[in-house]
Amino acid sequence: MLSRKDISIQKIVDIIESGQMPTDWLTVSLYPKEREFKLAARTFSMMVFETRVYLICLESNLSDMVYPYIRQQTMTQTKNEIIQCYGTLTKPATRDRVHRLFLEIDLSRRNLKWRDLLIRQIGEDLNDMFGMNIAFSMVHEIFKKCLIVVRHNQYPPSGLNISPPPESDLLWYNHEGGFEGIDRTLGQGDNQVILAYISVPPSEEPATYIKQLTVDITREVAKSCELVVQDTIPHECLESTSVITYSNVMVMS
Numbered sequence: 001m002l003s004r005k006d007i008s009i010q011k012i013v014d015i016i017e018s019g020q021m022p023t024d025w026l027t028v029s030l031y032p033k034e035r036e037f038k039l040a041a042r043t044f045s046m047m048v049f050e051t052r053v054y055l056i057c058l059e060s061n062l063s064d065m066v067y068p069y070i071r072q073q074t075m076t077q078t079k080n081e082i083i084q085c086y087g088t089l090t091k092p093a094t095r096d097r098v099h100r101l102f103l104e105i106d107l108s109r110r111n112l113k114w115r116d117l118l119i120r121q122i123g124e125d126l127n128d129m130f131g132m133n134i135a136f137s138m139v140h141e142i143f144k145k146c147l148i149v150v151r152h153n154q155y156p157p158s159g160l161n162i163s164p165p166p167e168s169d170l171l172w173y174n175h176e177g178g179f180e181g182i183d184r185t186l187g188q189g190d191n192q193v194i195l196a197y198i199s200v201p202p203s204e205e206p207a208t209y210i211k212q213l214t215v216d217i218t219r220e221v222a223k224s225c226e227l228v229v230q231d232t233i234p235h236e237c238l239e240s241t242s243v244i245t246y247s248n249v250m251v252m253s
Contacts, residue, residue: 009057012050016142017133025051026146028179043150045179051142058136062126086244089195097202099210102244103194105221106236112177113229116140119178143175193244194221214239 015021025048032041047055067076074082092100123137130136149157150170157171165171198213200206218239222232238245 007053009053012053013057013135015050016054016138017135019134021051021142021145024048026142028143028146028148028175029151030148030179031151042180046151054135055139058139061130066126066129090242090244095199097200097206099198099200099206099241101196101198101210101214102238102240103196103214103217103221104238104245105192105194105218106233107191107225108231108233110230111180113231114140114178115176115229116144118228140176140178143178146173146175148172148175210241 027048029046030043031046033044063076067073074085077085089102119140120137123139126136127133147164148171149165152170155170157165157168159166159168159171164173167173194217196217198210200209218232218234218237222234225232
């Protein structure tokens, strides 16, 4: 990038809008980056400069022009805004026998499970909003056209000297899902937090009633996620009446 005399984001987007992306833009390199105390590393995607700029451009426009109107999201808020929001959420309930419940929902391999059929519908609405033809609805189609290769200096895929390289465990084509580290604002977000105020009947013991309701809510959330081909991780879904976590921050009432 530093060696380039000029960079035109407009030109890059115009080429993608034309539907004629150059073949050398269509490569995704997967690099093992994070383990999070797990044996299998999380792989993050690396792309050529032009494709990365295109995705950054989409996310920047969404962050500036759309997400400020979606109060429930925190991806574009500052750290102070998030702390203020969570401070408000942890204020105690003011009515008798009304209890506050936090549910933190974690989804399994969320990015990889999104599919074009779902994301494209959102993208087409965004195309209309921004006056574009296909820029916002092309993301998964680009992934599908790309050569996907796992990057590891000790285990290069076989047949790299063949054009096109043959498929293997470390190299493939026609990828259907998304990727870690790409396009998070356009539908590949992270954990979800649910705040519920629960009115406990006089005949019920609060702890028992809330625990059962938590099970019921989590089950219904799992069913809703399945409708968009997403799976919750039961053992990583947390519930509490007094504590809520965000990243490495824990807020207590």
